[in-house]
Amino acid sequence: MLTKEPIVEPFPIPLGFGPLPGYRVQGIVRSPWQHPVQAAGLKHGWCCQCVDEYRANAWEETAAPFILLESEWKHWRSLPHTAAKRRWLRGRVAAKDAVRLLLMDRYNMAAALETISVLPNEHGQPQVHCTALPKTGAWVSVSISHCGNSSVALAAERSEASHGVGIDVAAQFESHEGLAEGGFVSTEMALLEDCPGEERSDWLLRLWCAKESVGKVLGFGLMGNPLNYLVRRVDRGASVVEVEIKLESSVTPQSKTRMAVNVGSDRGMTFAVAHREGN
Amino acid sequence: MSWPWQKPENEPKETLLQEVTQAIAQVLGCSSGRTHADIQPTAYLGADLGLSSIAVARLAGLLQKQHGKKPLPFHKLFVKPDGSMLQDIRVSDIVTFLEWHVLNSHP
Numbered sequence: 001m002l003t004k005e006p007i008v009e010p011f012p013i014p015l016g017f018g019p020l021p022g023y024r025v026q027g028i029v030r031s032p033w034q035h036p037v038q039a040a041g042l043k044h045g046w047c048c049q050c051v052d053e054y055r056a057n058a059w060e061e062t063a064a065p066f067i068l069l070e071s072e073w074k075h076w077r078s079l080p081h082t083a084a085k086r087r088w089l090r091g092r093v094a095a096k097d098a099v100r101l102l103l104m105d106r107y108n109m110a111a112a113l114e115t116i117s118v119l120p121n122e123h124g125q126p127q128v129h130c131t132a133l134p135k136t137g138a139w140v141s142v143s144i145s146h147c148g149n150s151s152v153a154l155a156a157e158r159s160e161a162s163h164g165v166g167i168d169v170a171a172q173f174e175s176h177e178g179l180a181e182g183g184f185v186s187t188e189m190a191l192l193e194d195c196p197g198e199e200r201s202d203w204l205l206r207l208w209c210a211k212e213s214v215g216k217v218l219g220f221g222l223m224g225n226p227l228n229y230l231v232r233r234v235d236r237g238a239s240v241v242e243v244e245i246k247l248e249s250s251v252t253p254q255s256k257t258r259m260a261v262n263v264g265s266d267r268g269m270t271f272a273v274a275h276r277e278g279n
Numbered sequence: 280m281s282w283p284w285q286k287p288e289n290e291p292k293e294t295l296l297q298e299v300t301q302a303i304a305q306v307l308g309c310s311s312g313r314t315h316a317d318i319q320p321t322a323y324l325g326a327d328l329g330l331s332s333i334a335v336a337r338l339a340g341l342l343q344k345q346h347g348k349k350p351l352p353f354h355k356l357f358v359k360p361d362g363s364m365l366q367d368i369r370v371s372d373i374v375t376f377l378e379w380h381v382l383n384s385h386p
Contacts, residue, residue, distance in 0.1 A: 080326045124366075146331070170333055174308065179333065182340025182353070208333060223364055224357025226336050 032101055035266040036154060036167060039239060040273045045157030046165070047102040050267065051094040053086065053149045064089055067096070069117045090151040091144040092118055098155035099128055099140055106157060118142060125219040128155070143167045143216050147269050154273065166216030166274040168209040172202060172265055183208055183226040191234045199236075202270060206263035207231050209272035210241040214259050217274040220247065232258065239263050241272070295374050295381075296320060302341040303370065306334045320371035328370075342373070346381045 033050035037043060068076055072092060079085045095118040103111045115131045128140045141164040142155045154167040170176075180189055188207065195203050211229040215221040222228060233242035241261045263272045300318045307328065317328065324330040330338070339353040356376055357365045 083329050084326070176333075176337060178302075178306070178337035178340030178344065180340065181343045182338065183333075183336040208336070212332065222332055225354030226332075227354070 032098075033152065033267070035264060036152075036262075036271050036273045039264040039271070040262040040275060043156070043162075043275070045102065045106055045159075045162070046154065047098045047105060047156075048152065048154045048167070049094045049098040049101065050150055050152045051090050051097065053090050053151075067093060067113065069114065072117055072119060075119060087146050087151065091146060091153065094151045094153035095126060095128075095142045095144050095155065098153040099130065099142060102140060102155045102157065103130075103132060118144075121219070123219050124221060125216070141165055143213075145169045145212075145216075145271075147171050150267075150269065152269075152271070156275075159278065161278045163276040163278050164217050164219075165276070166213040166218075167271065168212035168216060169269045169271045170205045170209055172205065172268050172270050176201065176205060179208060180204060183211070185227060185230070188231045191231060195236065202265055203234070203236065205270040206239075206265075206272060207234070207241060209270055210243050210261040210263055210274070213261055213272040213274035214243045214245065217259070217276045218245070218247070223247070243274075292374060292378060295377050296370075298345060299342065299370060299373050299377070302338055302345075303328065303330070305341065306330065306337045318370060320369065320374065322370050323367045324370070325367040338373075342377065346377060351377075351380055 033048045036048045037046045040046070064076060065073060067089065076085055076088055076092075079088055096113060096116050099116050099118075100111050100113075103109045109132065111130060111132045117129045118126050119129070121127050126142050126144055128142050130140065139158045140155050141158050142153055143164075143166045144151065144153045145168045146152075147169040148171050150169070152167060152169050154165050156162060156165040158164065184204075184207065192200055192203055192207070208226075210231060211226055212222065214229050215223070228246050230244045230246055231241055232244045235241075239262060241263050242258055243261055244258050259274055259276070261272050261274045263270070265271070300315060303318050303324075304315055307330070322328055324335060324338075339351070343351055343353075353376070356368050356372055359365060
């Protein structure tokens with residue numbers, strides 16, 4: 001259901017939540033996180049949202065039935081423990097926010113929560129279903145990533161020129177010992193040889209996020225092996241990382257074997273954004 | 280007789296379990312809210328311990344540094360014999376993997 005009237009959510013808005021910026025629409029929406037979209041060249045039809053969770057946000061049992069559709073709620077209930085539930089719910093909030101922001105920006109439409117569902121397919125890739133979309137003739141892809149107490153979602157309008165997006169984030173200031181040995185081969189690490197020592201840790205994370213983001217945009221993830229994606233080129237000046245896709249063609253018939261990924265850092269997080277362009 | 284700094288040829292599985300448990304605790308960090316007691320052999324890395332893919336890569340890297348004279352094929356842990364993918368593995372799977380690849384490896 002679409003409405004241009006302000007949406008009033010049927011539950012108290014948790015701490016820090018406010019109206020959709022500039023539109024006076026009530027809802028579980030905060031200011032969008034612009035940095036990843038800017039890093040990717042301010043793409044039209046893209047919206048990114050970051051949701052931080054604080055102890056005061058007691059969403060779970062009270063808010064979940066209002067945030068999630070029945071199919072989502074069943075999935076959420078099946079998750080094994082509280083931490084997984086919190087993270088999953090936070091990711092849905094970010095994803096739905098991003099989709100709602102996108103619909104507002106592109107079509108000046110305020111989509112009610114109950115019109116949007118975000119559920120994983122058999123490979124774990126989130127799929128957006130929005131009853132509002134057939135009317136617009138558009139469809140949306142969304143990618144979700146988690147880091148500490150934050151969840152990030154990037155929603156993008158699909159078209160002939162854009163076949164989807166992938167985003168990944170990682171905590172900038174945590175220890176990442178073992179990542180170089182467990183996530184990369186020597187030829188990849190050699191690309192950071194001329195990187196100043198104080199920047200190397202951040203760039204290592206960017207390279208990791210770049211691999212993850214390509215796995216997400218393809219819809220298969222890392223498939224248990226980070227070496228399914230190899231970093232082949234790093235342009236630190238342009239903040240672009242080129243990733244070679246090593247997955248077998250039987251897994252994913254790809255016309256392109258390399259993908260340029262935009263990377264950056266903001267809010268204490270390193271991020272990477274991959275975009276699967278159409279032909 | 281062996282030199283005191285050499286590991287015994289048949290390193291007990293218990294020692295490997297301790298090493299894996301310590302490495303998992305290291306990648307989980309103190310902010311995860313989990314303790315050594317949570318890291319049971321039957322625990323799944325993702326579903327039970329909440330390890331993300333970057334944490335699993337770090338874990339592989341830490342164990343590689345401890346044991347690997349040559350790269351250990353950790354990714355094979357996620358592949359079933361029929362070639363299909365496993366979404367999650369148990370702590371004990373890593374111990375068995377290390378036991379086979381490290382203790383039974385020949386120079």
